[in-house]
Amino acid sequence: MDSTTAPRKRYAKTLERRSAVARAALDVVLEKGHRALTTAEVAARASMSETAMLYHFPTRDHILVAAMELADEDYRAILTAEFHVIDGGKADWPPPAMAHLTLDDQATTRLFLALSAEAVNPEHPAHAYLKAHHEQVIFEFTEGVKRRQAKGIADPKLDPDRVARQMMAAWSGLRMQWLIDPSLDLTAAVSQSFLALNGYPLMKFKQEMTEFMSQS
Template identity: 30%
Template sequence: MTERGPYAKGVAKREEILAAALEHFARKGYDRASVREIAREAGLSQAGLLHHFSTKEELFLEVLRRRDDRDGDPEQHRHVHSVDHLIHAVEHNVDEPGLVRLFVSMSAESVDESSPTRSFFESRYDWLRGELRADIERRQKGGEISPDLDPDDVASLLVAAADGLQLQWLLQPDKVDMPNQLKVLWDLIRKNA
């Protein structure tokens, strides 16, 4: 059943704001982005936008969360990640260069201790490596991956490869096949079993 009324309108407006913010942040980066311009692009006043997102940082972090959650399974109560999910996300990223550009630039900026995104990226990487480590441990128990490989090392290498491939793809999209190259790495890891 389709939701109606003020709640549904509010959800739809938040989606419009997030779409406008994604494009704006991708073009301008965080520091040069303007809440006033994002509001205008979403068809709102600045006060109207701030009704949905109280700060620029809150809006930006929601855009980043949306990137991570867009492939989540709505049937799951907890967002679970696996190596297969990581590869699927990389396949999906090919269709969203603006989001990839935003993610790459903001993850690089997050190394600055004063960055508003630092804690987001620290938490995200801790969570992602932990999820991948758990998947790798399951696969080791099933005999798919050598028990001699350290699950933390493999998880970290897979994340590093996925993130590094995004940067290479942004620079040379006609020469870098992100999903295929990540699959090649995963196949090499599994052949070690």
């Protein structure tokens, strides 16, 4: 037997077990909410002993982070890093699917915001996850702003990174408001905020003025 075969098999087995725990935990969150999650139920759903599971995930918080990371992966299978403005910027941006995923999945949104509150502690398992998550989302938002500037539907004078961080803050804050007051039209609020932060109203005004002057 190749000397590298055994380590590879052990590594694959570890990944399989970690994946099973993450999926079981996310299922519990989606069905019952993160507050109802117990290590015993997750272990049972993952078809392993609680002791074996805790070897890979030392605490309940580690398990919740694994569930949130898997939820992110699932979302990325639905959304892409592209944020399209359809019909000259008249349609919602970001795509309605971004807000609709939140509207359809309140349980995961509550988990994310709960972990966000805990992540301010550098020792908490969610700290590294939230830091990486924010960096990725801000990068994607930044690239989106740059693309819009290149298309003439975002103010070219804006700093894309700064706008991306403001967009991230708006997205997080509006989701929190929606959880507290579900009557808020989250899709419209997010789209309007993002378009405003990108300077779309100004660009639209300039475009209309240019068209008006060309017709005069």
